[in-house]
Every structure is written in structure tokens, then in C-alpha cells.
Amino acid sequence: MFDFGPFFDNIDQILEGFWATVRLAAVAAVLSMLFGTILVSFRVSPVPVLRTFGTVYVNVLRNTPLTLVLLMCSLGLNDELALKFSESNSTYYWWAVLGLSGYTAAFVCEALRAGVNTVPLGQAEAARSIGLTFGQSLRMIILPQAFRAVLAPLGSVLIGMIKNTTVAAAAGYAEAATKMKDLLDLPSFTSGALPLFIGVAAGFMILTLPTGFFFGWLHKRMAVAR
Amino acid sequence: MTDSEGEPEPATGGGPQDAIPGAGPLVVVEHVDKHFGELHVLKDINLTVNRGEVVVVIGPSGGGKSTLCRSINRLEPIDGGTILVDGRELPKEGKELARLRADVGMVFQSFNLFAHKTILENVTLGPIKVRKQGRAESEKHALELLDRVGIADQAQKYPVQLSGGQQQRAAIARSLAMKPKVMLFDEPTSALDPEMVNEVLDVMTGLARDGMTMIVVTHEMGFARRAAQKVVFMADGQIVEENTPDEFFTNARTDRAKDFLSKILTH
Numbered sequence A: 001m002f003d004f005g006p007f008f009d010n011i012d013q014i015l016e017g018f019w020a021t022v023r024l025a026a027v028a029a030v031l032s033m034l035f036g037t038i039l040v041s042f043r044v045s046p047v048p049v050l051r052t053f054g055t056v057y058v059n060v061l062r063n064t065p066l067t068l069v070l071l072m073c074s075l076g077l078n079d080e081l082a083l084k085f086s087e088s089n090s091t092y093y094w095w096a097v098l099g100l101s102g103y104t105a106a107f108v109c110e111a112l113r114a115g116v117n118t119v120p121l122g123q124a125e126a127a128r129s130i131g132l133t134f135g136q137s138l139r140m141i142i143l144p145q146a147f148r149a150v151l152a153p154l155g156s157v158l159i160g161m162i163k164n165t166t167v168a169a170a171a172g173y174a175e176a177a178t179k180m181k182d183l184l185d186l187p188s189f190t191s192g193a194l195p196l197f198i199g200v201a202a203g204f205m206i207l208t209l210p211t212g213f214f215f216g217w218l219h220k221r222m223a224v225a226r
Numbered sequence B: 001m002t003d004s005e006g007e008p009e010p011a012t013g014g015g016p017q018d019a020i021p022g023a024g025p026l027v028v029v030e031h032v033d034k035h036f037g038e039l040h041v042l043k044d045i046n047l048t049v050n051r052g053e054v055v056v057v058i059g060p061s062g063g064g065k066s067t068l069c070r071s072i073n074r075l076e077p078i079d080g081g082t083i084l085v086d087g088r089e090l091p092k093e094g095k096e097l098a099r100l101r102a103d104v105g106m107v108f109q110s111f112n113l114f115a116h117k118t119i120l121e122n123v124t125l126g127p128i129k130v131r132k133q134g135r136a137e138s139e140k141h142a143l144e145l146l147d148r149v150g151i152a153d154q155a156q157k158y159p160v161q162l163s164g165g166q167q168q169r170a171a172i173a174r175s176l177a178m179k180p181k182v183m184l185f186d187e188p189t190s191a192l193d194p195e196m197v198n199e200v201l202d203v204m205t206g207l208a209r210d211g212m213t214m215i216v217v218t219h220e221m222g223f224a225r226r227a228a229q230k231v232v233f234m235a236d237g238q239i240v241e242e243n244t245p246d247e248f249f250t251n252a253r254t255d256r257a258k259d260f261l262s263k264i265l266t267h
Helices: A005-009 A011-043 A048-062 A066-080 A090-118 A121-129 A134-149 A151-171 A176-185 A193-222 B065-071 B094-102 B119-129 B135-148 B164-176 B194-209 B221-227 B245-251 B255-265
Strands: B025-036 B039-050 B054-058 B080-085 B104-107 B182-186 B213-217 B230-235 B238-243
Touching: A005 A011, A005 A193, A011 A048, A011 A090, A011 A134, A011 A151, A011 A176, A011 A193, A048 A090, A066 A090, A066 A151, A090 A134, A090 A151, A121 A134, A121 B094, A121 B104, A121 B164, A134 A151, A134 B119, A151 A176, A151 A193, A176 A193, B025 B065, B025 B213, B039 B065, B039 B213, B039 B238, B054 B065, B054 B221, B065 B182, B065 B213, B094 B104, B104 B164, B119 B135, B119 B164, B135 B164, B164 B182, B164 B194, B194 B213, B194 B221, B221 B245, B230 B245, B230 B255, B238 B245, B238 B255, B245 B255
Parallel strands: B054 B213, B054 B230, B104 B182, B182 B213
Antiparallel strands: B025 B039, B025 B080, B230 B238
């Protein structure tokens, strides 16, 4: 039952799957941070339209199951409405990136908003009093301090995002968990399911544990002393 | 004491003309009203501050001193009346307002130095990002200012590494770096340990001597006597008395001011 033979026999496929996971997670990490930062700027902005947009976006995306978001991207937007990034299969990769980033951005936004609330009001007043515009004080004074305050929670959001890549199969993108399922579905696969699960789980931990440690370390190192 | 709308003169004995002759008005506050919900915190405030003049605003807590100070660079929006700085009315929002604020220095009770930036970066941020000066030039000027307030050796430290008095002097340098037309001080020494009050007041006295136009909300009567040309006594959202420091402290005209002074000067 605990024969890791099948796992290592198919290590090529599994590593290929994890490479696909890494490609998805890395780009989604960058984009979700970017979108999340833009969203939080909207949510704290003095312009009511932007604030409303930010609030609606966050509440819709945060409360929709990721599977639905990704299915809507692949089946709805790509297939049904023919909004394709390319004619090849890479269109599904990009839809998976966009869906996952758009979803994760809502959580990044909320983490950052908690961070904005830790920055004393006086910092913004001082920024305004030397003539910085709202955008400048957000960019140079508020957000840098907000980021530093929530690095550890942002690490958790990223860990969640990395694990959520397993849902990308719904967008027609094959990553590590899809490969695993494909292997399990092979008629020739008769035993060794448990070792396969354990192996793939360990693979994810190799990605997520350092992420968590790194952000925890960064959080301590970058903390703003008051 | 009346508080009727449309009365041109503030309810004080002194007129606005008894300042330095030949220097025009720099800050003009006219019929300013402000509410916090039900609370009427500024009631028909009229005040003129001339170029080079140092005005000290004193009075009991909750009298509207800080609110008046903060409304002059629109950190607090006002409900009615006008505030002119150098002949121009305060713009409502946006870039215009930011530009005007750059000309009005502000020093806060709690210093409010940017916590994630060094002292030098605190002082150069405005000149570089708002005035669009070069970095080298801004740093040179910043170090001169830090030297002037006596903390040039602290330039590379972060705010939290400095004492309160040093932080406040850094905050003054940060404001001065913008070459402001007028400086607002909102209780600059109230959050300081007693032994650090004088180092800040000395810097402020030096500024006053150099001809900086200053509006200072403070409880430091010694500073008011030493550096101010005018004392404005505020209570219950009104300017109750406007007077010279000597007259005010020895021979206040209003009972409200006499009462206040008797409470703070007898021990």
C-alpha cells in the first residue's frame, strides 16, 4: 500500500505538472498583488464611484467560489464569447492566470485595507500638509507602511493562492493536481494512490512552506517601528 | 459678547491693523464657521495675520484653537466664510489645494514624521516630489536645515530612534524645506517631556526672529511673551480677545481671559 514505485515511475509527469503550477502561481502572485493594490486604492479613494466599484468587486469576487470564477473564464468568456488570448491552448493558461489573479486580488485588497487602517491618521495629514496629492501620499506614505504591516497575512493569501491553482483544471489548464488525477484515472494504475497523494502534497508544501517562512521573515525585518 | 452673523468686526477690542506697518496681510480669515455635528466649534472667526507676524493662539481646551489652525491649510474643511492665504482663497480639493498646502508649513503636536523614512528622507520628500527639485540640491538644503535645528548628526536615523524634542525639530525642518510663506504650529510642545520643550521653543524663537510668519497654538506663555506680536485668546469657538502679549498678560481686557490667566499663572 505504501509503495512509492508508481509515484517515482511517473515523476516526469508530476514534475511537469508542478512546473505548470509554478508558472501559474508566479504570474498570478504578481498580478494579484498589482490588482489588489489598485483595488485598495479605489476603496480608500475620495472618489465615490471608485469606492463603490472597489467594494462591489471585492464582495462579488470574494464570495464567489473560485471554481465558478474559473469556469466562467474558460467556458463563458473564452469558449462562449470567444474572448481568446490566442488560438492555441495557451489561451486557457492566461484565463486561469486572470481568473485566479482577479479572485486573489480581492483578498489582497482586504489584507492591505487592514494595513491601511494601522497607519496613523497623522501620517496622511503630514503628507497632505507638505503638498503631496492624495495619490502621492497613498503611494509614498500610506501604502508602503500598510504593506509592511500586513506582510505576514499577505503570505497567507499567497499560500492560499498557490493551493488554489489546483482548481485551474476548471479553466482547462493542467497543473500538478490535474496530472495526479490523470495518473489515477489510467487503467494501468492499480495501486499506490496513497503514496501519490502524499508525494503531491509534499510537492505543494515545498512551494508553500518557504512562501510562509519568507513572508514571516520579511514581516519581522520590514516592520515599521513607531 | 455678541455672535451675530454679518458683524464686520470680531468681538474683540483690538482691530486687525495694529501689526507691523508696511507688511500686508498674508493670512486672512473671514467669518469662518465650522461644526462638528451638533457642536459649533468655530463661530464667525475673523483674523488677519500680516507678513512676518507671529500670532500666538491660546485658550482653554476645546475652544477651537487647533481647529482654526488646521482649517488654515484645510486639514479641516470649513462650513462657512473664507480663508485667504497670500490673497488666494483656499481651493476645495485636488492639485490646487496640494499646491497651496506646500506654501503653508504645518507642525503637529504628535510630530507625524514619516515612520518608514529616515530623517533626511522626511525632509527631502516634499522638495523632491512636490517642488520637483533635484535630489542633490534637496539633500544639501535639508542638511543645512537639520543643522539649523541642531540635529544634522541624526539625518540617517529613523524617527523612532530620536527623542521627542529631536523629532519635533526634524518636523520643523521638514516644513521649512518647502520654503513656506507661513508656518502653523498646532501645540508643538504639548507631547514633549518637560526637558525637551525648550529645545523646540528655541528653534521656533529663532524662526520668529528671522521673520517667518507664524501662527502658533500653544500653552507656552513664555514663548508668547518672547516671540509673539499678537496674542489671540479663543474660548468656546470664538475669538474673545486679540491683544499684544504685554497687554494681554498684564492687563487683559476681557473677564474670560482674566479668568483663564488666573487659572494658569497662579502656580
